[in-house]
Amino acid sequence: MRTINSFKNILFGLSGQFISVFMGFAVRTVFIYSLGIEYMGIDGLFSSILIMLSLANLGFDTAIIYSLYKPLAENDIQKIKALMNLYQKAYRIIGLIIFLLGMILFPFIPFLIKDGKIINHLNIIYFLFLVNSVLSYYFVYKQAIIIADQKTYIISKIHNYFIVFSNIIQILILLMTKNYILLLSFQVLIRIIENVYIVGKVHKLYPFLKGKNNVQLNKNDKKEFFKNLYSLFLYKVSGVVINGTDNIIIARYVGIIQVGMYSNYLLIISTLSTFISHVFYSLNSSVGNLVVTEEKEKKYFIFRVIHFANFWVYGLTTLLIWNLINPFIIIWLGKEFVFNKLILFSILLNFLTAGMQSASTTYRQTTGLFNKGKYRPIIAAVINIVLSLILVRIIGITGVFIGTVVSRLCTYFWYDPFIIYKYIFGKPVKRYFLRYAIYFTLIVLSIFITETIFLFSFSNLIFRTFSSLIIPNALFYIVFRKTKEFIYLKSVVNNVLGIGKRKILKKKSTSL
Known part of the structure; x- marks a missing residue:
């Protein structure tokens, strides 16, 4: 259910x-x-x-x-x-x-x-x-x-x-x-x-x-x-x-x-972000039900699955935005509405670090860990305002987004998974950060590969879109195709689409 x-x-x-x-x-x-x-x-x-x-x-x-x-x-x-x-x-x-x-x-x-x-x-x-x-x-x-x-x-x-x-x-x-x-x-x-x-x-x-x-x-x-x-x-x-x-x-x-x-930019990015967050937010009530009815190992495995799905979706989306948003805005509104790559980088770093936090946020909210590190958010808010006000005077609009990223990395990034692993799973949090490092490295590698291809080849919007979809998905599949998280997600998607049922029916009809 x-x-x-x-x-x-x-x-x-x-x-x-x-x-x-x-x-x-x-x-x-x-x-x-x-x-x-x-x-x-x-x-x-x-x-x-x-x-x-x-x-x-x-x-x-x-x-x-x-x-x-x-x-x-x-x-x-x-x-x-x-x-x-x-x-x-x-x-x-x-x-x-x-x-x-x-x-x-x-x-x-x-x-x-x-x-x-x-x-x-x-x-x-x-x-x-x-x-x-x-x-x-x-x-x-x-x-x-x-x-x-x-x-x-x-x-x-x-x-x-x-x-x-x-x-x-x-x-x-x-x-x-x-x-x-x-x-x-x-x-x-x-x-x-x-x-x-x-x-x-x-x-x-x-x-x-x-x-x-x-x-x-x-x-x-x-x-x-x-x-x-x-x-x-x-x-x-x-x-x-x-x-x-x-x-x-x-x-x-x-x-x-x-x-x-x-x-x-925010219209495009927040639309995609809301689009993605609907997927993960829609899991909240089900995770909440799972937390009060299932054993510790089941909770841990589902967390890993959500974190893995989190990486794949946000990583792919980050790459697509990086390669397509400026060409799209030029076509849509004109060159005078386009930000430079440095500003775009800071906006996307903010998007990615917030998005990759979704699995931890879901479990923190649904497991009731509200009182652990309760004053840390105030620290994050202070860091954000102070850094943004300082950096905006030095490097302009880029400094505003960098201040936001740094405030998140200093607080939520490490503490949310720490308390979840300690109080819910009873496992060392280094497993989470190891996975995070692998995920982040693959996202950066995907960006580097596509940027290199575009640098040495003809690249219109259609070619950019095609490359930005194929390259990261192929890379992620090669690396993770045998992992439990990928196999579980694949089986869930197949069940929802009815692929497994169709195979069984096909076998029965053949035998008849």
């Missing part, structure tokens, strides 16, 4: 990403040509500010989802209702706090932008961003039970429909009015409609959540929950600072146009 739900989650998540990719590029292209790169920079900056304000979330979402795994497995309805009641109350307060913090920031918005005078109605634009963010907190808490119950595909399916409708209307608004404020107003409206629809779906699936819910957690459960929540809040601080400050620093010290240029 875990495997079926995981692949349903992955399937609908990936289909949603295909739709998002196509519609996202369409909207982005119309946006840039209708409003200009400056407004795209504003879009990226205000999104980053709201990421910072989401600190008020505290990590409630992760804490609640983790707490729901066991009562869902045991069908403990009263415990589920108590947790959802707590989540509802918390998010109403969180929404209010974010709104108040956002309003406090109002007078300072112009000072965050080096060249902000080129944008009209800045305060109205910011207010609509804020409202769009705050309103979701009054609905989104109901989604937690679907996610914890290994049915994320339900949310993905609904979201896919709304993506298509929303983006078509946004394109029409841009083409007919070129009015950014009208566009943002529509985004607020469609967000409300989608969230209300999902709440209705939750009530159909879990009718015991309909109506008034006054069930309370007992004293011990509440104490354990808030203990985990405190540690998660510290992780939340670090994640928000690491992911949310880049655009703010670039806007303040480099310029809003560069934020707009970076947002084009």
